[in-house]
Structure formats: structure tokens, C-alpha cells
Amino acid sequence: MQAWRVHRNGEPDEVMVLEETDRPTPGAGQVLLKVRAANINFPDALLCRGEYQVRPPLPFTPGVEVCGESEDGRRVLATPALPAGGLAQYVVADEAALLPAPEALGDAEAAALHIGYQTGWFGLHRRARLQQGETLLVHAAAGGVGSAAVQLGKAAGATVIGVVGGPGKAGIARELGCDLVIDRRSEDIVAAVKDATGGRGADVVYDPVGGEAYAKSVKCVAFEGRVVVVGFASGTIPTPALNHALVKNYAILGLHWGLYNTKDPAAVRACHDELSRLAAQGVVKPLISERVPMAQAAQAVQRVADGASTGRIVVLPDGGAR
Structure with a gap:
């Protein structure tokens, strides 16, 4: 072969x-x-x-x-x-x-x-407990991991803000259903998120990028917000300032989806059933x-x-x- x-x-x-x-x-x-x-x-x-x-x-x-x-x-x-x-x-x-x-x-x-959507579902629902009506900020929203989070966020009834790099990717993020798209190459992420949320910030941040994306996220995360760390596609692993998390009262949540395969395989199967249901309804693709x-x-x-x-x-x- x-x-x-x-x-x-x-x-x-x-x-x-x-x-x-x-x-x-x-x-x-x-x-x-x-x-x-x-x-x-x-x-x-x-x-x-x-x-x-x-x-x-x-x-x-x-x-x-x-x-x-x-x-x-x-x-x-x-x-x-x-x-x-x-x-x-x-x-x-x-x-x-x-x-x-x-x-x-x-x-x-x-x-x-499988992996991207399971990661999105566990990150948004199991770790961040995303609620209907909350604001979700997704980095790399036109990428494989980010696009899954956008669709799952919309399915959960959240307002989704997508961050992308370049006008071509911005168009894709809009087609995916983002309520607001921010081009990080030409726009100020922090100012745009605060403006869109009336100064409150994003309730949940989904970050598969790390580096500068993480640094901007913690500047526009809401009171009792949750930052879900999914990966470091930028190549830079951020060093969180825990005093900042304390003062602003937000949570930093790590997600290693692969651990669920060994620690809680029943949850993986239940998630797959839910994803299959959403796919049958045309909600996620x-x-x-x-x-x-x-x-x-x-x-x-x-x-x-x-x-x-x-x-x-x-x-x-x-x-x-x-």
C-alpha cells in the first residue's frame, strides 16, 4: 500500500x-x-x-x-x-x-x-459552560478549529465574534455565521470587542493561537469571563499574568481533548451523538x-x-x- x-x-x-x-x-x-x-x-x-x-x-x-x-x-x-x-x-x-x-x-x-468539533464542544460546553446569549470570541475563526467553534457557538445561541487575518478569511468567517468579524491585520481587536459589547467584553474566548491572540484576549474578557486555551498555532506559548486574572476576575481554562478518550470515553461518545444530531439538522458542517x-x-x-x-x-x- x-x-x-x-x-x-x-x-x-x-x-x-x-x-x-x-x-x-x-x-x-x-x-x-x-x-x-x-x-x-x-x-x-x-x-x-x-x-x-x-x-x-x-x-x-x-x-x-x-x-x-x-x-x-x-x-x-x-x-x-x-x-x-x-x-x-x-x-x-x-x-x-x-x-x-x-x-x-x-x-x-x-x-x-471528529477532533476539531469534539475539541470545540468540550471547550465551549464542558469547560467554559457557554450560555445562550453570551458573547463568544473565536480566534482563527476561518481555520479548521476556529470554524468548528463558530458553528458550535451559534448552535448554542451565543453572539459570535470571529478574529481572522486578512479580507479573504473575513469573508469566510461571515459565511460561517459570525455576528462580527475582526481583521487582526487592520483592526484593533480589544477596541472592537469592547465596542461591540458595550464595554463588557467577551464572556468566553476560544483561543487555538496563543501568543499575541492570548494577550489581546485577556484585555477584552468580561467580568467572570472564561479563556479556553486550545493550542498555540502562533508558535508562542503565553505566560499568563495570574495577578491580572485575579484583579479582572476571569478564568483560564486548559483543554486537552485527547485526555477524555482515556479519562471519560463515555463523554466522547455522548458528544459524538450530539454532533451527529447537529449535523443531521444541518446546524454544523x-x-x-x-x-x-x-x-x-x-x-x-x-x-x-x-x-x-x-x-x-x-x-x-x-x-x-x-
Whole structure:
């Protein structure tokens, strides 16, 4: 079978190599899946660089989530077992963690529903307890993680303010349903948020960026607001001033969604049921900006690494247009 493999750490388009290799063999409690669609995530770029919290042994195959087909014909969502990730024609995954692919979504959308939307749901509902009528500020609102949070925030009845970089991404954020879009390249985030909220600020901030985005967020978070730290796509991990959190009376909430798979798998399944219900109603639908063939996966991962993509890029190993 074909699989992209990384033999040394570096930039994705420099270290990812498409190779012929043997199909993986399922171990105890695992199943073999034919990959129908593999969604590219920012962690795939971090894995290539050797900067992710999990460092699989070299060589490894990136790809942390797929829509696949089991040998008995089930269409499922899975997080493949590294080092044999999802940018391959076949993967193995734990049977107990498989989730049924929503019937309302095609393979590409289904592949992109799992990690980003689960992260959004747990961040907004489990950690921040977002309430109807509150104001939600989403950074990188036109990206894969941010676009999911925008849709979930609107589904929860929140007023959603999206922060983006550039007019092209601003248009996408508006199409997603943002009530207000702020272009960080030409507008003052803090002033715009305060103006839109009558000086109160955002009740919940969803931050997958870190760095300057976090610094601006804590300047416009509301009384008893909650800042959900999801990731550091900027490459800069902020150092929170806890005296500032004390004086302004806001909470800083960390979210490591992967822990729920081991600590509370029942909650992950319940979340998937809710996401499937929302997908069936048309309330949420992953934003797929590109569907690329297997041969273009390395360049696609690089675009995600460079922040040049919007929504999700999905790899179709058999070249289909699902």
C-alpha cells in the first residue's frame, strides 16, 4: 500500500515521503480500516517537526483522524494508532474507540468532524459552560478549529465574534455565521470587542493561537469571563499574568481533548451523538476548503503548517471526490 512516511524531523514538504509499505496488522482489540478520507490537522505539522506532545518513533506516518471503512463494511471515524497514522491507504485503530460516521456527511466532512468539533464542544460546553446569549470570541475563526467553534457557538445561541487575518478569511468567517468579524491585520481587536459589547467584553474566548491572540484576549474578557486555551498555532506559548486574572476576575481554562478518550470515553461518545444530531439538522458542517489526492498530501500539510489554509484540507487516498 501507499503511505506517507517521515524519516527525520523538519518541515512537512521536506520530510514527508510517499512510499510503498506493507499494510499494518491489527493487534488485540484493533481493526483494519481502508482510509476513505484523512483530515489534516495542525498536529500533523507538529509531528513532522518533532514538536508535538507525542513523539512517535521514526519513521512514522502522520494523520491523526480519518473516515474509514472496516472489513465488515462499516463507515467509521477513527484516530489511527501512531506511528501508523492516517495518511495511508490502510490503518489500524482501536475497535472500542471507533465512532459511526454520520449519515448526513460525506467522507471528507465526516473525517473533519471528529477532533476539531469534539475539541470545540468540550471547550465551549464542558469547560467554559457557554450560555445562550453570551458573547463568544473565536480566534482563527476561518481555520479548521476556529470554524468548528463558530458553528458550535451559534448552535448554542451565543453572539459570535470571529478574529481572522486578512479580507479573504473575513469573508469566510461571515459565511460561517459570525455576528462580527475582526481583521487582526487592520483592526484593533480589544477596541472592537469592547465596542461591540458595550464595554463588557467577551464572556468566553476560544483561543487555538496563543501568543499575541492570548494577550489581546485577556484585555477584552468580561467580568467572570472564561479563556479556553486550545493550542498555540502562533508558535508562542503565553505566560499568563495570574495577578491580572485575579484583579479582572476571569478564568483560564486548559483543554486537552485527547485526555477524555482515556479519562471519560463515555463523554466522547455522548458528544459524538450530539454532533451527529447537529449535523443531521444541518446546524454544523465542516468547512472543507480542499479535497486533494494522496500525491499532494505533503504540500497540503505544509499549507496548514504555514497558516495558509482555511477550513479543512482532506486527503482522499483513492482520488475520489466524496
